[in-house]
Amino acid sequence: MLSIKNLEVSIDNKVILKNFNIEVKAGEVHAIMGPNGTGKSTLANVIAGREGYEVLNGDIIYKGKSILESKPEERAREGIFLGFQYPVEIPGVSITNFMKTAVNEIRKHKGLDPMPAGEFLSMLKEKKKIVEMNTTLASRSVNQGFSGGEKKKNEIFQMAVLEPQLAILDETDSGLDIDALRIVAHGINSLKNKDNATIVITHYQRLLDYIVPDFVHVLYGGRIVKTGGKELALELEEKGYDWIKQEIDI
Amino acid sequence: MQDNTDKILNDVTQNDYKYGFVTNVETEIIPKGLSEEVVRLISEKKGEPEFMLDFRLKAYRHWLTLKEPEWAHLSIPEINYQDVIYYAAPKKKAKIDSLDKADPELLETFAKLGIPLEEQKILTGVAVDAVMDSVSVATTFKSTLAEKGIIFCSFSEAVKEYPDLIKKYLGSVVPYTDNFFAALNSAVFSDGSFCYIPKGVRCPIELSTYFRINAANTGQFERTLIVADEGSYVSYMEGCTAPQRDENQLHAAIVEIVAMDHAEVKYSTVQNWYPGNKEGKGGIYNFVTKRGLCKGFRSKISWTQVETGSAITWKYPSCLLMGDESIGEFYSVAVTNNMQQADTGSKMIHIGKNTKSTIISKGISAGKSQNSYRGMVKMTKRAVNSRNFTQCDSLLLGDKCGAHTFPYIDVNNKSSIVEHEATTSKISEDQLFYCNQRGIDTEQSIALIVNGYAKEVLNKLPMEFAVEAQKLLSISLENSVG
Ligand SMILES: Nc1ncnc2c1ncn2[C@@H]1O[C@H](COP(=O)(O)OP(=O)(O)OP(=O)(O)O)[C@@H](O)[C@H]1O
Ligand SMILES: [Mg+2]
Numbered sequence: 098m099l100s101i102k103n104l105e106v107s108i109d110n111k112v113i114l115k116n117f118n119i120e121v122k123a124g125e126v127h128a129i130m131g132p133n134g135t136g137k138s139t140l141a142n143v144i145a146g147r148e149g150y151e152v153l154n155g156d157i158i159y160k161g162k163s164i165l166e167s168k169p170e171e172r173a174r175e176g177i178f179l180g181f182q183y184p185v186e187i188p189g190v191s192i193t194n195f196m197k198t199a200v201n202e203i204r205k206h207k208g209l210d211p212m213p214a215g216e217f218l219s220m221l222k223e224k225k226k227i228v229e230m231n232t233t234l235a236s237r238s239v240n241q242g243f244s245g246g247e248k249k250k251n252e253i254f255q256m257a258v259l260e261p262q263l264a265i266l267d268e269t270d271s272g273l274d275i276d277a278l279r280i281v282a283h284g285i286n287s288l289k290n291k292d293n294a295t296i297v298i299t300h301y302q303r304l305l306d307y308i309v310p311d312f313v314h315v316l317y318g319g320r321i322v323k324t325g326g327k328e329l330a331l332e333l334e335e336k337g338y339d340w341i342k343q344e345i346d347i
Numbered sequence: 348m349q350d351n352t353d354k355i356l357n358d359v360t361q362n363d364y365k366y367g368f369v370t371n372v373e374t375e376i377i378p379k380g381l382s383e384e385v386v387r388l389i390s391e392k393k394g395e396p397e398f399m400l401d402f403r404l405k406a407y408r409h410w411l412t413l414k415e416p417e418w419a420h421l422s423i424p425e426i427n428y429q430d431v432i433y434y435a436a437p438k439k440k441a442k443i444d445s446l447d448k449a450d451p452e453l454l455e456t457f458a459k460l461g462i463p464l465e466e467q468k469i470l471t472g473v474a475v476d477a478v479m480d481s482v483s484v485a486t487t488f489k490s491t492l493a494e495k496g497i498i499f500c501s502f503s504e505a506v507k508e509y510p511d512l513i514k515k516y517l518g519s520v521v522p523y524t525d526n527f528f529a530a531l532n533s534a535v536f537s538d539g540s541f542c543y544i545p546k547g548v549r550c551p552i553e554l555s556t557y558f559r560i561n562a563a564n565t566g567q568f569e570r571t572l573i574v575a576d577e578g579s580y581v582s583y584m585e586g587c588t589a590p591q592r593d594e595n596q597l598h599a600a601i602v603e604i605v606a607m608d609h610a611e612v613k614y615s616t617v618q619n620w621y622p623g624n625k626e627g628k629g630g631i632y633n634f635v636t637k638r639g640l641c642k643g644f645r646s647k648i649s650w651t652q653v654e655t656g657s658a659i660t661w662k663y664p665s666c667l668l669m670g671d672e673s674i675g676e677f678y679s680v681a682v683t684n685n686m687q688q689a690d691t692g693s694k695m696i697h698i699g700k701n702t703k704s705t706i707i708s709k710g711i712s713a714g715k716s717q718n719s720y721r722g723m724v725k726m727t728k729r730a731v732n733s734r735n736f737t738q739c740d741s742l743l744l745g746d747k748c749g750a751h752t753f754p755y756i757d758v759n760n761k762s763s764i765v766e767h768e769a770t771t772s773k774i775s776e777d778q779l780f781y782c783n784q785r786g787i788d789t790e791q792s793i794a795l796i797v798n799g800y801a802k803e804v805l806n807k808l809p810m811e812f813a814v815e816a817q818k819l820l821s822i823s824l825e826n827s828v829g
Contacts, residue, residue: 145780147780148780169784170786170787173783173786181781181784185777185781187782187795187796188800189798189803190796190798194795195782196785198785199785199787202785202786203786238799259785259786
């Protein structure tokens with residue numbers, strides 16, 4: 098589904114990612130961990146097509162095609178979803194209206210007519226249940242005045258509505274209380290199927306107790322320096338990143 | 348990364364007015380220029396009674412002593428008032444026999460705005476008498492109003508049919524001495540609307556100039572007078588979201604509203620006159636004087652406006668809160684793009700006790716436009732225990748436009764409270780990317796964000812108007828290709 102080869106990315110002339118490689122297949126869950134400031138969010142943004150990043154080398158192949166030239170909205174319509182580390186507030190725009198616009202844009206891309214209002218509203222209702230989102234929250238403006246945890250829940254709610262093929266969740270677990278973490282993780286799991294793939298970026302192995310990854314990658318120095326199974330996350334939790342740094346920084 | 352956003356915003360908002368259409372109208376005109384003779388001629392052509400001619404002449408003589416106001420944050424090209432034609436009676440509209448023959452681009456715009464087919468026919472000049480539905484709508488409309496004793500007619504008709512009401516209220520809120528443009532309008536106004544709601548009557552329908560078929564072509568020097576008698580209510584809608592082009596560059600309208608005890612008037616405007624091209628050539632100069640007098644106890648007047656058109660807008664819908672416990676409201680969205688200039692806002696003059704006013708102004712500037720809010724709140728000595736709340740927000744799209752705020756606050760008693768809040772914001776790259784990431788392109792993202800920003804005001808519009816106004820905001824900021 099996603100194949101990143103030899104990717105080199107800079108921002109403001111500073112190289113953040115270099116020799117970055119990853120291979121993600123349908124049905125898989127990948128976890129990416131790594132110290133602060135190593136480029137995890139950068140990676141997520143570059144896959145989603147955010148402007149301001151310069152791709153100096155390599156390629157991003159999604160569903161068999163290079164997407165480097167596609168606009169962010171085109172990538173989104175093709176099924177790439179980014180759960181933001183810091184979701185932004187959009188005053189005055191209700192979540193319902195926002196989602197309606199998004200859903201219909203994606204449908205238009207697929208050659209479908211806009212979803213009838215009734216059908217859309219009952220679909221929203223179903224999806225709200227998945228993340229146990231309360232109704233008053235859903236009628237408010239996008240992220241405006243939401244608590245940190247509510248913003249993250251809202252990201253997963255949107256993911257549930259849009260049903261992406263490739264979801265990249267950037268620290269969706271940070272800022273969540275224990276119950277919310279369980280709910281969000283349950284939401285992510287219930288959206289998982291054999292045709293979609295998930296990349297979770299996280300600092301904590303506790304999320305991986307709920308969402309069991311097929312692979313855990315450690316990002317350091319702009320590339321993946323170690324890949325393992327779930328046990329790698331446990332090891333990191335125990336020892337921190339220093340042992341990896343020592344292993345790498347020869 | 349803000350540079351980047353600016354670039355995107357600039358690209359998206361550099362659009363031309365898409366609605367360039369001119370209907371050829373056969374007219375009876377008088378020579379250019381303004382003189383006492385011309386004023387007499389206008390009055391005569393309209394077959395007006397003596398008192399109207401007197402009013403016009405006094406206004407004209409006063410106008411001669413005035414100079415154009417210069418305090419606005421506008422650069423107004425010199426206007427040669429002797430080069431204007433002050434009277435043109437519409438004879439016959441050029442007619443086409445079906446919508447298929449109308450400008451396709453215009454039809455596309457109508458479709459985007461969601462304007463009903465019948466209305467499209469009228470706007471494109473499809474022979475109106477062939478439009479059965481609209482005629483019957485207008486007829487049922489008239490009889491509904493008549494049953495309630497509501498008067499709603501053209502100003503010319505009112506001068507003849509209801510001279511006593513006109514004599515009593517004409518110029519009672521906006522005297523011809525008020526300002527340069529008010530004097531000019533008073534001398535030469537062509538036509539407009541008159542509306543009277545009798546005691547205790549709630550007007551059951553939104554009154555709209557659209558239903559008054561003879562309202563066409565009175566745009567240049569229009570005059571509206573609305574009188575709401577004790578305990579009555581009316582909601583009045585002016586203009587339409589449909590594009591309006593006029594060969595007359597200079598527009599100077601007057602709207603006067605009087606509200607008696609417990610009466611309420613809601614006045615909503617959508618203004619979409621031709622703004623000129625991208626370089627700032629052409630476009631309407633719109634100098635409007637709108638004022639409401641809350642004359643009675645607990646009377647209430649609300650102004651709601653969505654302004655997207657005109658090259659120059661000079662407009663300050665105001666309320667004189669004379670009655671005790673009266674309420675004045677002003678809700679405004681003003682969009683300027685390309686080379687447009689707007690200096691708009693409100694005046695709330697508190698005279699009665701326990702009076703209340705609210706001003707919510709949302710300016711949106713794009714392109715190289717200049718958008719100014721100018722507002723005055725005055726609490727007189729008598730106006731004890733009065734309150735005003737003003738919120739004045741500016742949204743900038745791109746970095747070549749300007750937003751300015753000019754508040755004037757004058758409080759002459761100790762028990763009144765005036766609150767003023769102002770914010771300036773930009774659409775951030777973060778917001779755009781967030782929307783893009785959900786599959787929404789940049790143009791539509793801007794439309795979403797702008798509509799969200801203006802929501803508080805749009806919510807005040809009558810339902811059907813609000814839906815159209817939302818689409819209008821998007822279109823006004825849309826790219827010409829797309
Ligand atoms: N717009 C920018 N301009 C300059 N430097 C940037 C910009 N965005 C990110 N960086 C830098 O790029 C590096 C990688 O940042 P990134 O946000 O990808 O890290 P991260 O791995 O997601 O960190 P965290 O775990 O703290 O979320 C950091 O050093 C950061 O300061
Ligand atoms: Mg990050």
